[in-house]
Amino acid sequence: MLGTSxxxxxxxxxxxxxxxxxxxxxxxxxxxxxxxxxxxxxERYKTTLNKAINNGYGYVPLNRxxxxxxxxxxxSFYDIYIDNIDKETNKLIEISTICLLxxxxxxxxxxxxxxxxxxxxxxxxxxxAPIDFNISSIxxxxxxxxxxxxxxxxxxxxxxxxxxQTHLYASCDGIVTKVSFSEKENKTNKEGGGGNExxxxxxxxxxxxxxxxxxHLYPSSSKVKVGDIVKSGDIIGEVGTTGYSTGPHLxxxxxxxxxxxxxxxxxxxxx
Numbered sequence: 161m162l163g164t165s166x167x168x169x170x171x172x173x174x175x176x177x178x179x180x181x182x183x184x185x186x187x188x189x190x191x192x193x194x195x196x197x198x199x200x201x202x203e204r205y206k207t208t209l210n211k212a213i214n215n216g217y218g219y220v221p222l223n224r225x226x227x228x229x230x231x232x233x234x235x236s237f238y239d240i241y242i243d244n245i246d247k248e249t250n251k252l253i254e255i256s257t258i259c260l261l262x263x264x265x266x267x268x269x270x271x272x273x274x275x276x277x278x279x280x281x282x283x284x285x286x287x288x289a290p291i292d293f294n295i296s297s298i299x300x301x302x303x304x305x306x307x308x309x310x311x312x313x314x315x316x317x318x319x320x321x322x323x324x325q326t327h328l329y330a331s332c333d334g335i336v337t338k339v340s341f342s343e344k345e346n347k348t349n350k351e352g353g354g355g356n357e358x359x360x361x362x363x364x365x366x367x368x369x370x371x372x373x374x375x376h377l378y379p380s381s382s383k384v385k386v387g388d389i390v391k392s393g394d395i396i397g398e399v400g401t402t403g404y405s406t407g408p409h410l411x412x413x414x415x416x417x418x419x420x421x422x423x424x425x426x427x428x429x430x431x
Contacts, residue, residue: 195222199305208237209298217242218250218429221422222301227255227278231267250429254280285428286364287331288392290374290412291399296322299409302422308406309350316420317373317413324408325378326399330390331412331427332370334362339386343402344379354411355403358382358396368416372423375411376402 195201205222212220220241228240243263246253255278259270269276300306300319307313324346338359343352354375362370378400384390401408414423 195226195303197305198222198303201226202301202304202306204237206298206301208241209301211238212241212245213293213298213429216250216429217245218252219424219427220244220252221425224252224255224278227269227276228264228267231269251283251285252279252425254282256280283425285426285430286362286368287423287426287428288329288431289427290329290331290372290423291320291322291326291410293320295326296320296410302424309404317411318423319409319411321407321409322399324399324401325381326408326410327395328358328374328377328397328399328410330360330392330394330396331372331423332360332362332364332392334360334370334372334390336384336386336388336390336396337361337371339382339384341377341380341382343400346379346400346402348401348403348405350404352403355405356381356397356400358384360390360396370421370426371415373411373413373415375413376400376405376409378402 198205201222205225208225224244225237225240229235229237243261244253244258245251255276256273259265259273264270273280297320298318299321300315300317302316302318304315305312306315336358338357341356343349343355349355354373356375356377356379358374358377360372360374362372364370374397376399378398379402381398381400382396383394384396390396399408399410405411412423414421414426
């Protein structure tokens with residue numbers, strides 16, 4: 161069993177802390193920033209995420225929770241989660257600030273912050289929620305290792321389960337660059353990929369450009385067309401289960417500079 165109260169070994173630390181943790185100012189993680197062997201923690205993490213977000217807290221990535229849990233597995237995922245959220249801004253707290261707390265400064269990770277690979281700058285949060293988190297639940301997180309229809313894979317997006325025809329919202333100001341609604345029936349099609357899809361391209365501060373993909377949408381539910389200008393919070397479509405889908409949900413996928421990034425790390429939970 162990984163993680164004991166006697167502390168984290170150097171070997172375990174190397175294996176289980178995210179690889180090549182490169183973070184830009186906007187808080188987006190590149191595709192090789194994930195916890196290896198995260199299947200061991202996936203269900204507990206999703207339960208923690210759903211509880212925390214339903215209680216109004218912002219987003220804490222799995223690597224931050226495991227940074228402390230793997231040193232002391234008597235710690236609760238949920239307690240670590242809320243300890244690492246700033247209660248005023250709902251943003252992830254810088255690791256150097258967390259390590260000033262008596263509760264955490266005793267751990268080896270806090271004695272070697274310069275090599276922590278944890279976020280130590282305040283992050284900008286340019287996105288709003290793509291779905292109402294109060295009526296949806298997280299069923300898959302960014303870079304989760306999972307098995308779907310008997311096939312192993314790494315999920316490079318977020319999945320939010322919700323009832324069919326639940327409204328979906330533009331997560332940022334932008335232009336609609338793709339509307340593809342080839343699926344006419346709201347049912348699983350294992351050959352259908354993302355099913356019905358909308359893509360919004362958003363430019364942040366005239367400098368950072370994100371592409372946001374909404375997939376598995378309900379047939380004929382698009383409220384936009386290619387070329388439309390949308391504002392954050394505009395209704396753009398509805399939840400469905402078209403394409404390679406196990407049930408009604410939103411597949412929320414964000415790309416920056418050609419690389420898939422952690423869309424939840426961009427959402428402003430202070431609103």
